[in-house]
Amino acid sequence: MSPAPVSRIALYYRFAPLADPEAVRLWQRTLAASLGLTGRIIVSPQGINGTVGGPVDAVKQYVKGTREHPALKDLEVKWSDGSAADFPRLSVKVRPELVAFGVPERITVDEHGVVGTGERLTPERLEALVAERAGTENPVRFLDGRNTVEAQIGRFDGAVVPAAHTTRDLLAAVDSGSLDHLRDAPVVTYCTGGVRCEVLTALLKDRGFREVYQLDGGIVRYGEAFGDAGLWRGELAVFDRRMALRFSEDAETIGRCVTCEAPTSALRNCSDPACTTLEVRCAACAAEDPDRRCPVCTERSAA
Numbered sequence: 001m002s003p004a005p006v007s008r009i010a011l012y013y014r015f016a017p018l019a020d021p022e023a024v025r026l027w028q029r030t031l032a033a034s035l036g037l038t039g040r041i042i043v044s045p046q047g048i049n050g051t052v053g054g055p056v057d058a059v060k061q062y063v064k065g066t067r068e069h070p071a072l073k074d075l076e077v078k079w080s081d082g083s084a085a086d087f088p089r090l091s092v093k094v095r096p097e098l099v100a101f102g103v104p105e106r107i108t109v110d111e112h113g114v115v116g117t118g119e120r121l122t123p124e125r126l127e128a129l130v131a132e133r134a135g136t137e138n139p140v141r142f143l144d145g146r147n148t149v150e151a152q153i154g155r156f157d158g159a160v161v162p163a164a165h166t167t168r169d170l171l172a173a174v175d176s177g178s179l180d181h182l183r184d185a186p187v188v189t190y191c192t193g194g195v196r197c198e199v200l201t202a203l204l205k206d207r208g209f210r211e212v213y214q215l216d217g218g219i220v221r222y223g224e225a226f227g228d229a230g231l232w233r234g235e236l237a238v239f240d241r242r243m244a245l246r247f248s249e250d251a252e253t254i255g256r257c258v259t260c261e262a263p264t265s266a267l268r269n270c271s272d273p274a275c276t277t278l279e280v281r282c283a284a285c286a287a288e289d290p291d292r293r294c295p296v297c298t299e300r301s302a303a
C-alpha cells in the first residue's frame with residue numbers, strides 16, 4: 001500500500017493594484033478547484049490574500065500558477081503542516097479591501113505594496129532591535145494587530161493588546177487616541193502572516209507615530225526562525241479547523257478558559273451558527289455547556 005501524499009497549507013498575501021478583481025476571483029477559483037484545494041481567498045482592488053491546503057505538489061502548482069499573474073509574480077508564501085481537510089470548502093470572494101478596516105479611501109496601494117508603511121523587520125533584526133533598546137528610556141513596544149481572542153492564547157512579551165473584536169475596532173483604537181501613549185516609542189506591530197500590519201502601520205504613521213515597524217512575515221515567520229526560544233509566548237491562532245498552532249513542544253499555555261480559568265489554548269465557536277465570535281474554552285466547560293452563546297450574541301439579544 002503506497003503512503004498517502006504529503007499535504008501542506010500555504011499562507012500568502014500580496015498588496016498590488018488589481019484592475020479587475022472579479023476576473024481574478026474567477027481565475028483563482030478555477031485554478032484552486034482544478035487542483036483539489038480548499039481554503040479561503042480574498043481578492044480586492046488592493047491585491048490578494050489567501051490560505052489554501054491540499055497535497056503539497058498541488059499547492060506548489062497553485063502557487064506557481066498564481067505567480068504567473070504580472071501583479072503577483074513576487075508573491076511570498078509561508079508553509080505549515082495541514083491539509084485540505086483543515087478547511088470546510090474552497091471560498092474565493094471579492095472584497096473592497098484586502099483587510100476589512102472599513103477605510104479603503106485611506107489606504108494607497110501601488111506596484112510596491114501599501115504606501116507609507118512601517119519599516120519591515122526580519123525576526124533576527126527584531127531580536128536585535130529589542131536588545132539594542134532594552135534598558136533605555138525608550139524600549140521597544142509590541143502592538144498586537146489581531147483581535148483580543150487571538151492574543152489571549154499567544155502574544156509577544158509585554159505586548160499592548162487593544163480591545164478589538166474586529167479590524168474595525170483596531171482602527172477605532174488608533175483614531176480614538178487610546179494608543180497615543182506609544183506615539184514616541186519604537187512600536188513593532190505584528191499579526192499572523194503580516195497582512196493586517198501592512199495597513200495598520202500606515203494608519204499609525206498617518207496618526208503621527210514616529211517610529212513604526214512591522215514584523216516581516218508575521219508571527220508565522222518568527223516562529224519558523226525562533227520557535228518558542230525567543231520573545232513569543234503561547235500558541236498561534238489560525239483561521240481553519242486547526243484553530244491553534246504550537247511552534248514546538250516547549251510552547252507555553254498562556255490562555256485561560258473564560259468559564260473556569262483553567263489553562264487552555266482551545267478556541268471554540270459560539271453556538272449560534274451565524275456568529276463568528278470565538279472564545280477560549282476548555283474541553284470540560286465546552287462539554288458541560290455546549291449551547292453557550294458568546295457575550296456578543298448575548299448583548300445583542302438583550303438590546
